[in-house]
Amino acid sequence: MMLPAGAPKFRRRKADRPGEIVGAAMAVFAEKGFAAARLDEIAARAGVSKGAVYLYFETKEDIFRAVVERAIVPNVAAARAMLAAHPGPFPDLVRTLAGLVGGLIDTTPIGGVAKMVIGEARNFPELARIWHDELVAHMLGAFAAAVEAAQARGEVRAGDPRIYALQLIAPLLVGVIWRETFVPVGAPGFDIPALLDQHVETYLRGIAP
Template structure:
């Protein structure tokens, strides 16, 4: 079947996912500005008219790609936090390892690179990336930290700022890989960074046993 021929036999409910996959490929190859809806429709194997049944604008498609890029990872972080009965000292390395997996390949680095390069000309890209990706991750991690603070495990302070402190090096390393990875540099191993940073960050975030006991005593009074 020719590439530009619509694949009419596919199930209708599968098409949004196929459009998202096609859009990611086109965005990664051409950037947001140069990507055309015709290109995305052709790559997805549908007509441009069929594309409009699911998405009205290129920005709408970008938002769907952004949400899809982190949805499974964010759900895994949330479910891990909810299911874990262990202390924050055990949960934090798991969170950072999950972040390393999310940022090591696939959609997230490609999308982040595009946002950085094109958000000046397309401010909506930064807004969508923030609202649909960054804010959700920070909110989830801040909530985990706040619950650990309530148990007396994490030092006082703004949970959101603690979340930035915890996740910041992973973001920085990802940007380093995306910006300098093709110019002969030695990009950091994100999983190795996650393990080392977990040990370093926990030295500053965790309360001492005495502080934890005092916090527990205040909660039970």
């Protein structure tokens, strides 16, 4: 079939547009924060008009929710499935999980979005609620359950599984905040995967029976 004269050679399917808007929004949120992010900039990065953004999302909060649900939750679901299916030994599970999360932090804007949520939660509490309910609560709960199972197998010493889960996550969060806050003003950065590798070995020695 011949295209009319002057017609574009490629027409993007409308079904692709929400995903393109979400990807653009994730980058803008990570760079500018929530308050400073403008819909016209998100639209420009997505290659659509500002009006097209409103066809899919009514508010900037709706776009943020879509960022979490489309760009982050699938990774969380994969990690939770891995935690639930892994029979042991526990050190192998922790190393695998750390590699997965470290790679995600190192190659996507998720760290910048996390810093945005932390920095703007007081003025935009809905961001923190969405981040907690869709991401943090699920991952903390899944890892705490894995710790509890490892304790039952005798692989982990007695202690609160939820606290053990938080202890594993904490240095990663500090590393992300450092990278997003201090590196842009000249501080030397940390290699996030290397930070996690070293932390995991220290952590595993500390919780061993």
